[in-house]
Amino acid sequence: MFYKSTRNSEVKVSSAQAIAQGISEDGGLFVPSEIPAITLDDIKALGEKSYAERALFVFSKYLTDFTEAEIRYCVEGAYNTKNFDTDNIAELAHLFDGTYMLELWHGPTCAFKDMALQILPYLLTTSIKKLGVDKKVVILVATSGDTGKAALEGFKDVKGTEILVFYPEDGVSAMQKKQMTTQEGGNVGVCAIKGNFDDAQTGVKTIFTSKETADKLAENGMMFSSANSINWGRLAPQIIYYVSTYAQLVADGEIELGDKINIVVPTGNFGNILAGYYAKHMGVPVNKLICASNANNVLTDFIKTGVYDRNRPFHTTISPSMDILISSNLERLLYHLSGSDDAQIREWFGSLS
Ligand SMILES: *Cc1c(COP(=O)(O)O)cnc(C)c1O
Numbered sequence: 001m002f003y004k005s006t007r008n009s010e011v012k013v014s015s016a017q018a019i020a021q022g023i024s025e026d027g028g029l030f031v032p033s034e035i036p037a038i039t040l041d042d043i044k045a046l047g048e049k050s051y052a053e054r055a056l057f058v059f060s061k062y063l064t065d066f067t068e069a070e071i072r073y074c075v076e077g078a079y080n081t082k083n084f085d086t087d088n089i090a091e092l093a094h095l096f097d098g099t100y101m102l103e104l105w106h107g108p109t110c111a112f113k114d115m116a117l118q119i120l121p122y123l124l125t126t127s128i129k130k131l132g133v134d135k136k137v138v139i140l141v142a143t144s145g146d147t148g149k150a151a152l153e154g155f156k157d158v159k160g161t162e163i164l165v166f167y168p169e170d171g172v173s174a175m176q177k178k179q180m181t182t183q184e185g186g187n188v189g190v191c192a193i194k195g196n197f198d199d200a201q202t203g204v205k206t207i208f209t210s211k212e213t214a215d216k217l218a219e220n221g222m223m224f225s226s227a228n229s230i231n232w233g234r235l236a237p238q239i240i241y242y243v244s245t246y247a248q249l250v251a252d253g254e255i256e257l258g259d260k261i262n263i264v265v266p267t268g269n270f271g272n273i274l275a276g277y278y279a280k281h282m283g284v285p286v287n288k289l290i291c292a293s294n295a296n297n298v299l300t301d302f303i304k305t306g307v308y309d310r311n312r313p314f315h316t317t318i319s320p321s322m323d324i325l326i327s328s329n330l331e332r333l334l335y336h337l338s339g340s341d342d343a344q345i346r347e348w349f350g351s352l353s
Pocket of ligand 1: 111112113146147229266267268269270271272273321322
């Protein structure tokens with residue numbers, strides 16, 4: 001398995017390289033060269049296993065350049081009861097007949113982002129080591145509220161890393177601002193920007209793809225990476241809880257193996273729901289993935305009409321993590337739907353910006 005850039009199919013890198021780098025030099029996102037298949041029997045067997053073991057199974061399909069011991073080190077470091085307040089890590093609550101809620105808030109910052117950001121530092125430092133890179137990694141993060149705190153908490157005092165978070169001054173909740181500005185750790189930085197999340201994300205992407213900045217950084221023995229869901233290392237861990245939840249529903253006798261489920265996902269940067277898309281295409285029986293938006297409903301409009309119109313008022317809502325008009329990960333979905341047509345993606349995203 002290797003990873004290609006959505007904007008240049010010629011770019012082929014290992015998963016360690018994709019995770020270490022975060023984003024491709026051409027501005028494209030890394031996508032797996034194929035979506036690995038799992039069987040219903042695999043899923044059934046996972047029902048007997050712990051969350052960390054389920055994670056080990058799913059990661060082994062995507063991180064084929066990692067050894068089993070390396071993946072084990074990552075999943076056991078992240079998915080344990082020191083970091084999460086429940087053995088199950090992702091708790092499944094039965095709401096009412098046929099309806100369940102996946103509780104992804106049992107991590108240290110109470111945001112579902114912990115599911116990925118508790119393991120990303122392990123994946124990233126392991127990747128750097130594997131690649132033999134002798135550089136300090138500088139993580140840049142744009143946040144609409146939750147990612148910032150969860151990333152800071154994941155990377156605080158992780159050796160060989162520095163983390164700098166940019167958040168929209170008036171675009172996060174008072175609680176989120178407090179969470180970030182009181183962050184502990186010797187390698188952390190937080191910066192408010194004038195503008196909204198899209199401005200923060202565009203700014204960070206510009207820094208990432210600037211050759212001049214990269215050269216300057218290299219001179220000083222450093223390199224950039226990303227903790228946003230543009231990084232494959234953020235997305236891959238999110239696939240796990242979809243596979244895990246289906247296995248749990250079967251193990252609990254709530255559904256029969258093979259029954260199809262619908263999944264509703266509150267959506268912002270399209271990372272979480274895209275992880276569900278990967279799970280579905282791996283073989284988890286999913287009927288529909290339902291994209292839920294708030295007043296910033298650019299994605300629901302796009303799915304209904306096929307037109308992505310970012311020229312619309314930006315609403316500041318009570319769910320700031322969904323206040324996003326430029327959904328990065330949609331690029332990955334369109335790449336897969338277009339049959340890996342990198343020229344088409346370059347054209348579409350060129351015209352979008
Ligand atoms: C991040 C976040 C979202 C949006 O998830 P995406 O992966 O960006 O689509 C929705 N709700 C909450 C609470 C979040 O923290």
